[in-house]
Amino acid sequence: MIKPAVAVRGLTKVFPIPFRRTRVVAVRGLNLEVAPGQVYGLLGPNGSGKSTTLKIILGLVSPSSGSTEIFGRDSREVGSREAVGFLPENPYFYKYLTGAETLRFYGKLCGLSGVRLKSRTGELLELVGLQNARDRRLGGYSKGMLQRIGLAQALIQEPKLVVLDEPTAGVDPAGSRDIRDLILDLKRRGITVLLSSHLLAQVQEICDRVGILANGVLVREGRVEDLLAIENQTELILQNATPEVLNDIAALLKKSSARLIEQRQPQTTLERLFLEATKAPAER
Amino acid sequence: MSKSGHSRFSLTRIAALTGNTFTELVRLKVFYFLLIFALLLIGSSIFMAQLSFQQEFQVLKDVSLGAMSIFTSLLAIVATAQLIPHDVEERTIYTILAKPVPRYEYLAGKLGGVLLLLALSVVAMTALFLIALFVRQEMLVGVTLRQTSGLRPEQVQEAVRTLKASAFNVNLFPGIVVIYLKAALLASLTLFVSTFATSNIFTICVMVFIYFIGHLQAMAREYWLQQNSAGWIAKTFLALVALVFPDLQLFNLVDDIVAGTAIPGPLFAQTAVLGCVYISVYFFFAWVVFHGKEL
Ligand SMILES: Nc1ncnc2c1ncn2[C@@H]1O[C@H](COP(=O)(O)OP(=O)(O)OP(=O)(O)O)[C@@H](O)[C@H]1O
Ligand SMILES: [Mg+2]
Numbered sequence: 001m002i003k004p005a006v007a008v009r010g011l012t013k014v015f016p017i018p019f020r021r022t023r024v025v026a027v028r029g030l031n032l033e034v035a036p037g038q039v040y041g042l043l044g045p046n047g048s049g050k051s052t053t054l055k056i057i058l059g060l061v062s063p064s065s066g067s068t069e070i071f072g073r074d075s076r077e078v079g080s081r082e083a084v085g086f087l088p089e090n091p092y093f094y095k096y097l098t099g100a101e102t103l104r105f106y107g108k109l110c111g112l113s114g115v116r117l118k119s120r121t122g123e124l125l126e127l128v129g130l131q132n133a134r135d136r137r138l139g140g141y142s143k144g145m146l147q148r149i150g151l152a153q154a155l156i157q158e159p160k161l162v163v164l165d166e167p168t169a170g171v172d173p174a175g176s177r178d179i180r181d182l183i184l185d186l187k188r189r190g191i192t193v194l195l196s197s198h199l200l201a202q203v204q205e206i207c208d209r210v211g212i213l214a215n216g217v218l219v220r221e222g223r224v225e226d227l228l229a230i231e232n233q234t235e236l237i238l239q240n241a242t243p244e245v246l247n248d249i250a251a252l253l254k255k256s257s258a259r260l261i262e263q264r265q266p267q268t269t270l271e272r273l274f275l276e277a278t279k280a281p282a283e284r
Numbered sequence: 285m286s287k288s289g290h291s292r293f294s295l296t297r298i299a300a301l302t303g304n305t306f307t308e309l310v311r312l313k314v315f316y317f318l319l320i321f322a323l324l325l326i327g328s329s330i331f332m333a334q335l336s337f338q339q340e341f342q343v344l345k346d347v348s349l350g351a352m353s354i355f356t357s358l359l360a361i362v363a364t365a366q367l368i369p370h371d372v373e374e375r376t377i378y379t380i381l382a383k384p385v386p387r388y389e390y391l392a393g394k395l396g397g398v399l400l401l402l403a404l405s406v407v408a409m410t411a412l413f414l415i416a417l418f419v420r421q422e423m424l425v426g427v428t429l430r431q432t433s434g435l436r437p438e439q440v441q442e443a444v445r446t447l448k449a450s451a452f453n454v455n456l457f458p459g460i461v462v463i464y465l466k467a468a469l470l471a472s473l474t475l476f477v478s479t480f481a482t483s484n485i486f487t488i489c490v491m492v493f494i495y496f497i498g499h500l501q502a503m504a505r506e507y508w509l510q511q512n513s514a515g516w517i518a519k520t521f522l523a524l525v526a527l528v529f530p531d532l533q534l535f536n537l538v539d540d541i542v543a544g545t546a547i548p549g550p551l552f553a554q555t556a557v558l559g560c561v562y563i564s565v566y567f568f569f570a571w572v573v574f575h576g577k578e579l
Pocket of ligand 1: 046
């Protein structure tokens with residue numbers, strides 16, 4: 001049997017609130033499995049426990065009960081994080097380091113050195129489009145640039161699992177598309193991705209499987225197509241259909257038990273429109 | 285059953301963390317401002333003449349070593365206090381501990397960076413101090429040669445030798461090492477306090493308090509032991525106090541150095557071992573608090 005990339009079993013996390021008698025249950029009895037090579041999306045409203053779950057998987061926060069594993073190794077083992085890259089939400093790095101220095105530092109923590117580290121640093125800066133900012137200190141980076149350097153840092157040792165907490169928060173639509181493409185590229189290379197996001201359209205596009213959390217409870221889970229399919233409906237999209245054809249179809253429908261619910265012109269998405277309009281002239 | 289060979293302890297990782305911490309401190313410029321202070325003090329003592337040369341060297345050593353001791357201690361406390369809280373607040377710690385970095389390595393890297401900073405500061409201050417001492421000595425040698433120009437060569441040589449002997453003395457070095465050890469001990473203790481402190485201000489206040497108690501407790505203990513017969517309860521209590529408040533007076537060898545008395549080898553060794561024990565014990569405490577801490 002193949003070991004799941006991530007396994008969460010009966011996970012509960014309770015945060016006591018000091019000096020008050022209350023406590024916050026951030027995650028309640030969560031069970032999850034992410035198969036190797038999958039892109040898994042964790043969805044849910046603010047405060048539903050997404051970040052807490054991810055932090056527990058990475059051993060940054062300890063569970064109140066239950067356990068989490070990465071490729072079969074308990075998250076409490078430091079070694080379980082060997083082949084893992086993590087991008088926290090709203091990441092901040094050392095302001096006094098430049099982009100290249102930052103990647104070098106994280107590379108060394110993962111045991112890289114010498115030529116390999118140097119070439120990897122260059123590659124990743126290029127990949128996230130920061131090669132022009134490589135010698136600028138992070139104190140002067142914009143939010144989106146920090147997000148990109150964070151992504152590069154997460155990929156430094158070519159991990160087998162990448163955990164991304166809201167990877168596209170604060171990134172412009174073009175950058176957000178770049179990150180989407182990057183995740184799809186990771187997937188093509190067989191790397192497992194576990195991400196949380198509020199951008200449902202994007203999640204729908206890139207994730208194989210999603211889980212929806214509400215108040216720390218997993219309320220829906222499954223393959224994206226299965227979750228979204230409306231079983232008793234079918235969509236037809238026609239090109240160059242003349243009014244006669246449409247009339248014929250309507251006549252056909254009248255004879256059957258099927259009912260036409262809606263007939264409309266498909267629209268482009270706002271995202272696509274935005275991307276078209278803001279494309280750099282050179283690219284157009 | 286770990287298939288991949290993740291090492292539980294890696295000097296490369298610690299070196300990376302140490303280097304990073306050192307860079308952080310240097311780029312935060314903690315270092316420069318304290319060095320300038322030390323410079324000022326050492327500089328001012330050069331112009332404090334009008335004394336017999338023995339007295340003058342004594343004052344120079346007293347002021348310089350005193351300043352060195354206070355500045356390295358302060359630097360140790362101020363630099364260490366903000367390291368962990370800063371990483372936690374900015375959440376950079378998530379990105380570090382999400383890599384295969386054990387928490388003790390993280391702590392060791394932080395302490396290592398401070399110790400490196402302190403070492404370089406002490407070396408720099410020592411160099412300045414020795415230069416000041418040497419410059420003053422050469423000036424006084426010039427004066428002596430002029431004053432003794434009528435005397436026989438042996439007498440002149442004798443006068444210069446006494447002068448040089450009261451200027452430089454190898455005993456300075458163990459004294460300076462002890463100053464460094466005291467600062468290192470304070471850094472380790474500050475690291476421990478900062479693992480549970482709620483703010484930097486809290487850490488610094490606690491440490492300043494400990495610093496004073498640490499210097500005063502030797503007196504208090506003597507007084508107390510005179511008043512009370514020392515039963516085992518008293519001894520246990522005093523041992524506990526000595527653990528929480530390190531007896532910093534033990535690391536104060538400046539008076540001996542200034543007086544020119546040699547620091548006995550055993551005393552030096554004992555002090556050095558004591559310093560290392562304190563550093564390790566506080567580091568261990570820091571790890572005990574930090575290894576299970578929610579971030
Ligand atoms: N360190 C903490 N101490 C106390 N409560 C916490 C702590 N961390 C998280 N919580 C609580 O746990 C719950 C879940 O928080 P979490 O950050 O996991 O939400 P999230 O799903 O990531 O939300 P968002 O979409 O806003 O990022 C929240 O109610 C939050 O207040
Ligand atoms: Mg979150």
